[in-house]
Amino acid sequence: MSATRSDLMNRKSWRPDRLDKGVPRIRSAMILLLLPILLGACVTLPRTSFTAADQAKASPPGFSHIRYTQDQLEYAANLRAAIRPDAQGHFNVLAISGGGANGAFGAGLLQAWARSGQEPKFQIVTGVSTGALTAPLVFAGGRWTELLEDAFSGPQTSHLLQSRGLGGLFDTGLFSKAPLEQLVRRFVTDDLVSAIAAEHAKGRRLLVGTTDLDTGQLVIWDMGAIASKGGAPARELMIQVLVASASVPGVFPPSMIPVQAGRRHFTEMHVDGQTDSAFFAIPLTVLLDQGATALSPFRLRLYVLINGQLDSAFAVTPRSTIPILTRTIAAGAKASIRALVLNTFEFCHYRGCDLMVASMPLTLSDAPLDFSAAHLSALYTAGAAAEQSGETWRTDAPLTAPTR
Secondary structure, three states: OOOOHHHHHOOOOOOHHHHHOOOOOOOHHHHOOHHHHHOOOOOOOOOOOOOHHHHHHOEOOOOOOOEEEOOOHHHHHHHHHHOOOOOOOEEEEEEEOOOHHHHHHHHHHHHHHHHHOOOOOOOEEEEEOHHHHHHHHHHHOHHHHHHHHHHHHOOOHHHOOOEOHHHHHHOOEOEOOHHHHHHHHHHOOHHHHHHHHHHHHOOOEEEEEEEEOOOOEEEEEEHHHHHHHOHHHHHHHHHHHHHHHOOOEEOEOOEEEEEEEOOEEEEEEEEEHHHOOOOOOOOHHHHHOHHHHHHOOOEEEEEEEEOOOOOOOOOOOOOOHHHHHHHHHHHHHHHHHHHHHHHHHHHHHHHOOEEEEEEOOOOOOOOOOOOOHHHHHHHHHHHHHHHHOOOOOEOOOOOOOOOO
């Protein structure tokens, strides 16, 4: 990551003026984190104690070598060993971001892309939050991709947010997580688990990120390795991970995933993968260590799908506490996503890989917690239309006008 912002500003395609066009709409999920604090809710539920040493050695019972943090060299080695470029010498990676209800836009885009026959075969598919729910269907491909419309704009999705009433203020989440788990269970069937295991055996990798609140780190779960174990335990763990990755803190309760370290049994607290990172592609341990030379024989093509808007929409902020807090949080979240996209662009520019970025246009409503049927349908239709227009993927510096 040796490039600087001034390096990019000297390029004719770089337009820093695009950075200052307005303030984004709220990321609604984030402001809900403040409500329990503002209303004085502060309840601590009991947990089994454990140490950092225990956690470092822990793994879900019956599973090993199925999850890593980004700085673990073992993870880098395993991923490099699985790399198998396509027949054209390309190594294709798809990274899908979070975004709540905005995931319907990405689902429409990805389904239209698959139907067009132009979608490349991805050696790695990654996802966090709503992107984690999309990634397994895209990874399995074929008939599974056809389920994206139902998964993101069907009637069950429009009822995801079920209030827990005042009880939610004194617990660990404002909304019940039961509808989210039911949705995941509906699509993560034994057949899908088998399909993911079969693709894993071909050398492809499906990676999902959660945030471990006990360590404060992004945890990367190798879903294909889990699926390869087979049986009910594999399916249940996959469901747990996907639900955890989509559990926005404060909105949904965190996922308590049982693990063991030797004879010690305890639970880890996992939440939305986007808490740590809006998306993740190939971890830096793979690309920056000495073994990264294994990538040199072929061309890396990285596709990043942002389920949200990179550009900002102008709106006058009311002079009131809640609107000020919401706009502040939203501005910080948008700045973080922009910085991550920019850093990825810098890396690809100086390391010779191709980067393509897609995001929602400003003409759409950026409302991550609006799971109404009308909103989901509009986003899905817009995503499909964007892909069919041939102007979806930005191939130059981010925050410029979209180009193919």
